[in-house]
Amino acid sequence: MDLKSFTQAIQQIADEKGISREKIIETIEMALASAYKRDYGKRGQIVRATLEPDTGKVMFRQIKIAVDETMIKSEEELAAEEEERVAQMGAIGPNDDIDTGIGRRSRADIDDEGGEETGEKKVRFNPERHIMIGEARDINPDIVSGEELTFALPDQEDYGRIAAQTAKQVIIQRIREAEREAVYEEYKDKEGELVSGLVQRIEGGSVFVDIGRTVGVLPPEEQIPGERYHIGQRVKVLLTLVEKNQRGSGVFLSRTHPRLLRKLFEIEVPEIASGAVEIKSVAREPGSRSKVAVVSHESGVDPVGSMVGQKGVRVSTVIQELGGEKIDVIAWVEDSIKFIANALSPAKVLDVIAREERKEAQAIVPEDQLSLAIGKAGQNVRLAAKLTGWRIDVRSDKSVVALAEEESDAGEEVVAADDGVEAESAVE
Numbered sequence: 251m252d253l254k255s256f257t258q259a260i261q262q263i264a265d266e267k268g269i270s271r272e273k274i275i276e277t278i279e280m281a282l283a284s285a286y287k288r289d290y291g292k293r294g295q296i297v298r299a300t301l302e303p304d305t306g307k308v309m310f311r312q313i314k315i316a317v318d319e320t321m322i323k324s325e326e327e328l329a330a331e332e333e334e335r336v337a338q339m340g341a342i343g344p345n346d347d348i349d350t351g352i353g354r355r356s357r358a359d360i361d362d363e364g365g366e367e368t369g370e371k372k373v374r375f376n377p378e379r380h381i382m383i384g385e386a387r388d389i390n391p392d393i394v395s396g397e398e399l400t401f402a403l404p405d406q407e408d409y410g411r412i413a414a415q416t417a418k419q420v421i422i423q424r425i426r427e428a429e430r431e432a433v434y435e436e437y438k439d440k441e442g443e444l445v446s447g448l449v450q451r452i453e454g455g456s457v458f459v460d461i462g463r464t465v466g467v468l469p470p471e472e473q474i475p476g477e478r479y480h481i482g483q484r485v486k487v488l489l490t491l492v493e494k495n496q497r498g499s500g501v502f503l504s505r506t507h508p509r510l511l512r513k514l515f516e517i518e519v520p521e522i523a524s525g526a527v528e529i530k531s532v533a534r535e536p537g538s539r540s541k542v543a544v545v546s547h548e549s550g551v552d553p554v555g556s557m558v559g560q561k562g563v564r565v566s567t568v569i570q571e572l573g574g575e576k577i578d579v580i581a582w583v584e585d586s587i588k589f590i591a592n593a594l595s596p597a598k599v600l601d602v603i604a605r606e607e608r609k610e611a612q613a614i615v616p617e618d619q620l621s622l623a624i625g626k627a628g629q630n631v632r633l634a635a636k637l638t639g640w641r642i643d644v645r646s647d648k649s650v651v652a653l654a655e656e657e658s659d660a661g662e663e664v665v666a667a668d669d670g671v672e673a674e675s676a677v678e
Contacts, residue, residue, distance in 0.1 A: 269428045275301055277424040279308075284420050286310050290406055294376040297403065310403040314379060316386040318395045323372045331374075430494065433464045437492045437501055444513035445503075449483045459487060459503060466501040474505045474537040477573050486571060488513065505572075506536035514571055515542065518564045521556040528553075530582040533636035537575055541593065541633045543582040554579050580637065587611075590642060593634035597623035600647055610641045617646040 264271045282299040291297050296313040323331070373380065386393050393399065447461035455470040457479050468487060479485070487503040488510040494500070504510060512529050521527040526548040534540040544553040557579045558565045565577055580592050590611050591599035601614040613631075615623045623644045624631050635642045 263425065269425065269432055271303075273428050274425070275303055277421055277428065280424065281418070281420040282308055283310070286403070286406055290404075292378050294378040296379050308405065310405065312378075312401045312403050314381040314386075314399045314401065315373075316383050316393050316395055316397050316399060317373065317375065317380050318383045321372055321395060322375045322380075327372065328374060433501075434492060434494055436463060437489065440489050441492055442509060443489055444486055444510065444517070445489050446484060446486050449479050449481055449485060451481065452479060459485060461487075461489075461501070461503075464501055466503040468503040468505065472502075472504040472506050474573055474575070476537055477505070486510075486514065506534075508532040508534045508540075511540055511542065511568070511572070511577075514568045515557060515564075518559070518567050519556055521551060521553075526551045527556045531637050531639075533633045535629065535633065537573060539576040539578070539629060539633060541578045541580055541637045543580045543589070543593070543637055545582040554581050578633075586638070586640070590634070590638050590640055593637045594623050594630065594642070594644070597630070599623070604640075608641075609639065610643070612643045612645060614645055614647055617648045620644065620646040 263269065264274055279299045279301050282301065283297045286299065287295060287297040296315075298311050298313055300309045300311070302308070381399060383393070383395050386399055389399060445461045445466075447459040447466065450458045450460045450465055452458070457468040457473065459466050459468055466487065466489065472490070473479075485505070487505055488507045489501065490504045490507060491502040492500070493502075509532075511532050511534055515529060516522045519527065522529065526546060528545055528547060530543045530545055532540065532542050542557065544557055546553040546556075556564075565579065569575060569577055578595055580595055583589050583592065586606070587602040587604055590602050590604070590613060594613055594615070597615055597619045599613050599615055602611050603614070604611040613623065622630070625633075631642055631644050
């Protein structure tokens with residue numbers, strides 16, 4: 251095994267994978283220790299390797315743990331443990347390999363490690379990995395039970411095929427784990443942020459977007475209805491979720507989330523970054539229409555004008571990014587009645603009757619504005635309700651007048667009926 255070939259690749263791997271140089275060296279040391287033990291070690295040994303990256307020199311050490319009588323399992327405990335192990339492991343033989351998740355190891359090796367694998371205080375004594383405290387103090391007078399003693403092992407540079415494959419497997423697996431961890435740590439902090447990437451591939455309706463160090467998934471339900479994607483296309487997406495899984499760091503993206511609209515406006519409108527204008531709420535039906543409520547925190551700054559931009563250039567840029575989605579920019583006000591009236595824009599509202607305790611409102615509009623206020627398939631009033639957080643019922647002024655007249659007539663009929671009854675009773 252050419253150790254120098256490992257060290258020459260360290261920096262390249264670190265740069266490409268975004269993993270620290272120290273982590274790469276640690277991974278190689280673990281792999282070398284595993285290979286050494288496979289070819290030259292003894293059953294139960296703890297072997298560690300130290301790699302000098304500049305020279306490729308490797309030093310191997312055997313570790314022994316100092317133990318006293320109270321830390322060693324008795325014969326009775328060993329017998330009981332063996333019975334339990336036989337029951338659990340069944341047909342697995344003493345020389346059979348077991349997949350531990352970081353490479354295959356023999357059952358015998360696991361048995362030798364005893365309680366140290368399971369976290370128990372007492373151990374099965376093995377002279378290859380343990381040393382009695384009295385003997386240990388002859389070497390190091392200050393050592394206490396549980397501490398380690400280090401013994402140098404002969405250097406080896408020639409390994410068998412199986413050991414070399416084991417080392418390679420360990421390195422690849424550990425580097426992948428480190429890479430997944432690095433990607434997770436980097437993108438976890440970016441949840442809820444806008445990122446830009448290139449469409450890498452499209453599979454089963456999902457779009458895979460290269461966002462830098464990793465590839466994010468844009469599921470079908472997070473895609474704008476009717477939007478088409480092609481390989482190499484640059485898209486802006488919202489990073490909604492980053493999670494760890496066995497196949498890597500799962501990064502999930504969205505083009506439909508309301509926060510995407512908010513983030514796009516933050517890029518286009520400097521007044522938002524400066525704090526002069528604030529987006530108070532967003533209601534969105536992706537690919538069709540959105541409403542954005544904004545307020546100004548500085549006198550002389552028009553919040554709606556800031557969002558729209560000169561000749562509509564700012565809002566047009568956002569609309570273009572969202573594939574032509576219509577956007578209504580609404581002035582937010584603290585007064586709920588005025589805000590509800592604004593939210594029903596572009597319709598003109600004559601009056602709003604609000605029930606604060608139930609968050610319900612009835613908006614009265616001119617007859618010729620009724621269809622505009624409701625919108626196609628109720629979209630305008632539905633978005634207004636999402637934007638304000640109120641349940642809104644839209645009525646025309648004529649229908650309200652007619653209803654009032656009906657109620658008035660009904661009231662007169664009731665009074666007349668009562669009078670009739672009373673009159674009838676008087677005759678009797």
